[in-house]
Amino acid sequence: MTTFLGNLDESKLKKLKEKVSLSFKMPIDHSKDWEKCSLISNFFADYCVSSFYKKKEIKSILSTIINELIENAMKHSYQDQNEINIFLKNCEKEIIFITENIATNDTANNLIHTLNQLQTKDIESLIINRMKNNLMYNQEQSEIGLLNIIHNFKTSISAKITPIDKTNLNIVEIITRLEHGQ
Amino acid sequence: MIIKTDDYIIDSSILNEVSISGSMRLPSPLSYDQPFSLIKKSLENCTDTLTVNLTSLEYLNSSGITSLARIIIQARxxxxxxxxxxxxxxxxxxxxxxxxxxxxxxxxxxxx
Structure with missing residues (x-):
């Protein structure tokens, strides 16, 4: 069964994707393509920022957000899947980013757990606790990327998780909205 | 000592000071071990407050922030x-x- 998290339903997501301003497919050979995360983030930020007044500041914010989203999709993609999709929609008062990747059930459940925690816990405490745990358990990943962009830039994040029949895999779509008011 | 790549520079050549400039977006906290070893070494050898100057660091991803947090916890x-x-x-x-x-x-x- 498809799971929706955050302020999202099927019709809202469909409308967003119909009006995409920019879309991109990115290969995900982790060892070879990592540097492309930053390249693509800066490109998307430059693309968005052309009509803004405080270009430098907004580019920095957008590049930071997009980079964390792309890194998150790349890190959590199932190993045999070789690309992620990125969509951008620049609206009058908000910018919307959608990342799409294939993930295992465990990864999808971790995302559900994190987004559910946001409903009940203070984000800054969650981030600090994850930082402490990272050192304590010498964890491979930081797991604070999404939390940081929600906390620092007041973005809202929704997700759609669609199981793929007869597999333990899912299509994970993360929708991030950033209000800009310019 | 100075580590210089196409993307970033870490300079610990002055006692009690480290500066990081450029853009650091490495794949995981562990991948920061080598470049941030300069900060750890400076912390071990410092004779006064260790100052880490980040004013020219344009970007640091969440893995880098976690790695910096590890060093702060170590300093504590x-x-x-x-x-x-x-x-x-x-x-x-x-x-x-x-x-x-x-x-x-x-x-x-x-x-x-």
Whole structure:
């Protein structure tokens, strides 16, 4: 069964994707393509920022957000899947980013757990606790990327998780909205 | 000692000072071990407060922030004074790095 998290339903997501301003497919050979995360983030930020007044500041914010989203999709993609999709929609008062990747059930459940925690816990405490745990358990990943962009830039994040029949895999779509008011 | 790549420079050649500039977006906290070894070494050898100047660091991803947090926790354990100098015109620095004070109340953060 498809799971929706955050302020999202099927019709809202469909409308967003119909009006995409920019879309991109990115290969995900982790060892070879990592540097492309930053390249693509800066490109998307430059693309968005052309009509803004405080270009430098907004580019920095957008590049930071997009980079964390792309890194998150790349890190959590199932190993045999070789690309992620990125969509951008620049609206009058908000910018919307959608990342799409294939993930295992465990990864999808971790995302559900994190987004559910946001409903009940203070984000800054969650981030600090994850930082402490990272050192304590010498964890491979930081797991604070999404939390940081929600906390620092007041973005809202929704997700759609669609199981793929007869597999333990899912299509994970993360929708991030950033209000800009310019 | 200085580590210089196409994307970033870490300079620890002055006693009690480290500066990081450029853009650091490495794949995991562990991948920061080598470049941040300069900060750890400077912390071990410091004779006064270790000042880490981040004012020319344009980007640091969440893996890098976690790695910096690890060093701050280490400084707290070793009771070594540490100060971050941050750039108030770089939005992520203002938002993210000020939170690191929650790891250690004695961490000094100067915003310029």
């Amino acid at each position: 354990k070793d009771n070594k004074d540490m100060k971050l100098i941050i750039n108030n015109s770089i939005p992520w620095q203002q938002k993210t790095l000020l939170s690191l004070k929650q790891l250690w109340e004695k961490l000094d953060i100067e915003s310029i």
